[in-house]
Amino acid sequence: MGLDRRTFIKFAAGAGAGVMITPIPWKLLDDAAIWTQNWPWIPALEDGENTFVSAFSKTDPSIVPIQVRKVNGRPVRVLPVPGHPLGGGVSALSAAEVQMLYSPARLKRPLLRGEDGKLREISWPQASNVLLDEFRKAGENVAFITGDVNGSIVEIISAFAATLGSCAVYPMPSDAQDAAVAAALAGLKARIGYDLENSDHVLALGADILESWGTVIRNRRIFRDARPHSFRKAGEETEAGAASLFLAYAGPLQRNTAAVADLRLPVYPGTESALALGIAHLLIAAGRTCGAVDFDEFKSFVAAFTPEKTTELTGVDAAKLQREVELLLTAQRPLVIVGSEFGSGAGAAPVLAGLAVNALLGNLNKPGGLSLLPKDVPLLDAALPRDVILGNNPVRFLADPKKPALLLIHEANPAYALPDPAKVREAIRAVPFSVAFNSFMDETAALCSLVIPADMGLERLDDVETPYGSGSLSYCVSSPAAKAGTGVLNAAGVLLQTARRLGKALDIAAYEDLLKSKAEIYGASSFEELTAGAPVQCGDKVAAGDFSLRTDIQRQAHAAAPGGEGRLRLAPYVRMSLGTAETGIPPYNNKTLRADELDGSLMSVTLNRATAAKHKVKAGDKVALQAGGKTITAKVRIHEGIMNDTAAVCLGFGHSEFDEFSKNKGGNVMELLSPLPEPGTGLDVWNRTGVDIKKA
Amino acid sequence: MSAKKEFSVKWGMAVDLDKCTGCGACMVACQAENNLAPQADASNKLRVMNWLVVFELSNKKSFPDHETAYLPRPCQQCAEQPCATVCPVVATERNEEGGIVSQIYPRCIGCRYCMAACPYHARYFNWFDPVWPKGMEKALTPDVSTRPRGVVEKCSFCHHRFMKAKDAVRAKGGEVYIRGVDNKMHCAVPEDGYITSCAEACPNGAIVFGDLNNPDHRVHKLVTGNADAFRLLERLGTDTAVYYISRREWVRRLGDNYLPDEQTQKPGQILPRKH
Numbered sequence: 001m002g003l004d005r006r007t008f009i010k011f012a013a014g015a016g017a018g019v020m021i022t023p024i025p026w027k028l029l030d031d032a033a034i035w036t037q038n039w040p041w042i043p044a045l046e047d048g049e050n051t052f053v054s055a056f057s058k059t060d061p062s063i064v065p066i067q068v069r070k071v072n073g074r075p076v077r078v079l080p081v082p083g084h085p086l087g088g089g090v091s092a093l094s095a096a097e098v099q100m101l102y103s104p105a106r107l108k109r110p111l112l113r114g115e116d117g118k119l120r121e122i123s124w125p126q127a128s129n130v131l132l133d134e135f136r137k138a139g140e141n142v143a144f145i146t147g148d149v150n151g152s153i154v155e156i157i158s159a160f161a162a163t164l165g166s167c168a169v170y171p172m173p174s175d176a177q178d179a180a181v182a183a184a185l186a187g188l189k190a191r192i193g194y195d196l197e198n199s200d201h202v203l204a205l206g207a208d209i210l211e212s213w214g215t216v217i218r219n220r221r222i223f224r225d226a227r228p229h230s231f232r233k234a235g236e237e238t239e240a241g242a243a244s245l246f247l248a249y250a251g252p253l254q255r256n257t258a259a260v261a262d263l264r265l266p267v268y269p270g271t272e273s274a275l276a277l278g279i280a281h282l283l284i285a286a287g288r289t290c291g292a293v294d295f296d297e298f299k300s301f302v303a304a305f306t307p308e309k310t311t312e313l314t315g316v317d318a319a320k321l322q323r324e325v326e327l328l329l330t331a332q333r334p335l336v337i338v339g340s341e342f343g344s345g346a347g348a349a350p351v352l353a354g355l356a357v358n359a360l361l362g363n364l365n366k367p368g369g370l371s372l373l374p375k376d377v378p379l380l381d382a383a384l385p386r387d388v389i390l391g392n393n394p395v396r397f398l399a400d401p402k403k404p405a406l407l408l409i410h411e412a413n414p415a416y417a418l419p420d421p422a423k424v425r426e427a428i429r430a431v432p433f434s435v436a437f438n439s440f441m442d443e444t445a446a447l448c449s450l451v452i453p454a455d456m457g458l459e460r461l462d463d464v465e466t467p468y469g470s471g472s473l474s475y476c477v478s479s480p481a482a483k484a485g486t487g488v489l490n491a492a493g494v495l496l497q498t499a500r501r502l503g504k505a506l507d508i509a510a511y512e513d514l515l516k517s518k519a520e521i522y523g524a525s526s527f528e529e530l531t532a533g534a535p536v537q538c539g540d541k542v543a544a545g546d547f548s549l550r551t552d553i554q555r556q557a558h559a560a561a562p563g564g565e566g567r568l569r570l571a572p573y574v575r576m577s578l579g580t581a582e583t584g585i586p587p588y589n590n591k592t593l594r595a596d597e598l599d600g601s602l603m604s605v606t607l608n609r610a611t612a613a614k615h616k617v618k619a620g621d622k623v624a625l626q627a628g629g630k631t632i633t634a635k636v637r638i639h640e641g642i643m644n645d646t647a648a649v650c651l652g653f654g655h656s657e658f659d660e661f662s663k664n665k666g667g668n669v670m671e672l673l674s675p676l677p678e679p680g681t682g683l684d685v686w687n688r689t690g691v692d693i694k695k696a
Numbered sequence: 697m698s699a700k701k702e703f704s705v706k707w708g709m710a711v712d713l714d715k716c717t718g719c720g721a722c723m724v725a726c727q728a729e730n731n732l733a734p735q736a737d738a739s740n741k742l743r744v745m746n747w748l749v750v751f752e753l754s755n756k757k758s759f760p761d762h763e764t765a766y767l768p769r770p771c772q773q774c775a776e777q778p779c780a781t782v783c784p785v786v787a788t789e790r791n792e793e794g795g796i797v798s799q800i801y802p803r804c805i806g807c808r809y810c811m812a813a814c815p816y817h818a819r820y821f822n823w824f825d826p827v828w829p830k831g832m833e834k835a836l837t838p839d840v841s842t843r844p845r846g847v848v849e850k851c852s853f854c855h856h857r858f859m860k861a862k863d864a865v866r867a868k869g870g871e872v873y874i875r876g877v878d879n880k881m882h883c884a885v886p887e888d889g890y891i892t893s894c895a896e897a898c899p900n901g902a903i904v905f906g907d908l909n910n911p912d913h914r915v916h917k918l919v920t921g922n923a924d925a926f927r928l929l930e931r932l933g934t935d936t937a938v939y940y941i942s943r944r945e946w947v948r949r950l951g952d953n954y955l956p957d958e959q960t961q962k963p964g965q966i967l968p969r970k971h
Binding site for chain 2 (some may be wrong): 038071078101587589590592593608609641
């Protein structure tokens with residue numbers, strides 16, 4: 001039988017019908033769709049038992065209580081702890097902390113700089129011996145810089161330094177440092193706290209309290225709870241459910257806190273102190289006094305800060321200033337918070353001015369006011385109290401031509417985060433032997449003689465004692481949520497071991513013992529409860545006693561403050577989602593940048609339209625920002641929320657180390673900043689920098 | 697366009713723009729929860745994969761009268777989806793109780809019609825295979841499959857969390873859907889039993905999540921009869937499940953394409969859909 005045309009057509013039609021009826025082609029198509037998406041290089045998911053570990057994120061300087069979700073023992077997510085007094089959500093930085101455990105910039109083995117100047121991997125026993133030899137050689141000529149002043153590790157460092165005969169322990173600059181120095185200068189036998197929970201009117205001067213100042217997550221939870229969602233019935237003008245907290249913000253930028261504030265007072269960068277003095281003037285004019293020993297002197301000092309003068313100095317709108325003072329005077333529980341717009345460099349004088357305003361408002365140790373909290377008492381005999389350590393100025397220490405024989409830098413990145421980092425780099429290079437104890441390969445580690453890979457907060461037992469900004473004492477202990485890698489070491493363990501090998505063992509055998517002793521002192525019912533995430537809180541306060549407003553210092557600081565007139569005033573700001581100097585930009589976080597904030601490797605500088613026109617630049621122009629002989633390049637972005645004659649630039653760019661998520665993105669704004677001594681306080685300030693802007 | 701499906705339960709969101717400070721915690725939490733891969737250069741937004749983006753809004757006034765607000769934008773979970781109607785392979789649809797618009801990756805052929813159709817730009821195409829730095833794949837959650845290049849993806853209202861919440865109800869021997877005293881079907885998952893990752897992360901409480909049809913849920917109370925609540929591009933008739941709240945009129949006006957002299961419309965005044 002031949003295959004004629006008719007048979008062929010019948011066969012083809014039959015085959016077609018058969019194919020349509022059989023599920024085979026559809027199944028094959030379905031399989032093809034699935035398997036063409038199932039490549040071996042696409043990671044497969046691994047399921048398993050879910051467990052949760054209580055911890056806190058110390059990578060975020062505001063300290064974020066978290067729960068770590070683990071699957072089959074692997075940490076996978078950071079979740080909030082709603083009921084925690086410091087908690088209520090997670091920050092953009094802490095939300096990425098689990099992923100940061102696997103960051104490409106993570107240090108995994110100790111590194112020693114060879115004679116050729118290159119860092120090479122060595123084993124921990126080798127590194128331990130090198131460390132021991134160098135400590136023996138250095139004797140008492142050793143110094144320490146630490147980025148963690150919230151935990152007991154600073155006590156271990158201080159006690160270790162003391163056994164070697166050194167008291168050179170320096171914190172990285174912060175608002176906490178400025179406040180500790182201010183409290184000591186004022187003669188307060190206390191540390192400064194802020195009872196935001198009970199306040200009905202908060203005025204933040206400079207301090208970006210909802211992004212980067214103090215206990216940010218706690219601040220935001222308080223803001224959340226005090227302000228119900230707006231609800232308005234159609235046709236009605238007023239809203240039901242009034243907020244129980246009025247928020248006013250004074251600063252040069254309209255970001256974060258300013259964006260949701262009820263009243264915004266635009267001011268020039270770094271003029272919080274003058275604004276606070278202007279407010280004090282109006283409060284005194286309204287009949288307010290305070291019990292400071294130098295009140296009369298202060299009163300005559302602030303007599304010059306009339307609204308007109310305050311406007312001239314700060315750029316504040318006089319009518320808005322008057323209105324804010326009236327609101328402060330009528331509030332039941334007003335609170336004024338003064339801090340740096342970018343977390344450091346403001347000095348102690350603004351905090352003293354803030355103390356004066358709070359004292360005039362009569363809120364010291366009152367509900368919703370400025371709290372005077374007991375100082376911490378170190379348990380280790382030789383250790384210095386935290387407020388004494390906070391009084392040490394790392395900027396001046398590094399600028400001193402006399403260098404220690406050995407400098408150990410613990411979880412800090414001064415080569416990036418301090419003003420004028422080129423000089424800091426020179427200073428670190430000039431130290432005969434420098435040690436970096438870091439989790440990531442940062443700019444400082446890249447300079448040091450020995451690099452020791454540190455465990456991250458999630459990998460260790462750690463504690464936090466009353467972070468700056470808290471309104472009451474608290475003590476929290478964090479359990480390790482992840483197992484540290486084999487080459488990764490714990491700073492406390494290394495220092496305790498080194499002290500023993502040097503024959504100068506500290507009073508404790510293990511870090512855990514110190515934390516347990518502290519838990520007892522704080523009255524924790526059990527250490528297990530603490531590690532399970534239940535913090536201890538204590539309502540103790542210290543009487544203000546005979547305190548001074550240190551008018552002498554405020555007068556000198558005001559006289560020494562550069563005006564910045566004629567130049568563009570630089571307003572650096574912090575975006576916590578871009579990480580810190582110690583973390584770099586976490587891999588999961590650079591997507592939070594908006595398109596107009598970073599264009600490839602070009603960062604933006606933000607000006608308002610009038611300022612841009614004054615300086616003959618326009619949106620999209622590539623410009624050079626110059627100050628102190630340093631230049632960074634940026635692209636002009638116009639935003640009308642920026643104060644006149646002010647250029648806003650984001651910190652966190654310009655890393656030369658870390659990984660591809662941090663490198664080659666913009667410039668480091670700290671390069672443009674130069675520290676200036678703050679008279680009478682021992683600190684330096686770098687929040688009033690003038691810059692030149694030119695088309696690049 | 698297919699007939700609009702109505703469900704007894706309609707998961708939805710109310711985002712309070714007067715509380716949002718634009719910190720980005722929701723964006724990072726979303727990425728970590730839904731296994732989005734990091735990208736070294738995230739400045740080219742045409743190539744960046746984000747299920748949730750926080751936009752900066754401006755009242756367009758000059759200093760010092762300028763105001764800023766931040767607007768987090770997930771998939772709006774439209775009841776009348778422009779995306780699903782154009783999908784040639786039914787890779788995206790809204791056919792499950794709860795009203796979440798699905799995205800079925802193995803079905804997606806990457807034609808990107810849905811992206812073109814979505815008026816909210818909430819859909820993203822995988823131009824590249826996802827790559828995690830070595831070891832970081834250990835931090836992937838087991839809940840959301842990783843997607844290869846060539847497929848479109850979008851926010852799912854953390855649908856896997858809904859599945860888990862339903863499982864938790866069933867594990868206790870309960871029924872997932874029960875008839876309420878109003879004779880309507882309600883989901884037995886408690887209000888806090890199912891919450892999206894972004895809402896959970898937000899420290900400001902700016903994102904409220906729940907059943908828009910359940911009078912006991914906060915989200916229902918917040919958007920029902922609230923003249924300060926609005927939806928994005930409401931006049932398109934997409935009937936989205938994401939509401940925004942702001943007492944600031946200029947913010948509400950940015951939610952839609954108002955003519956300069958046009959009065960801001962209140963809920964209920966929105967024009968009926970004509971197409």
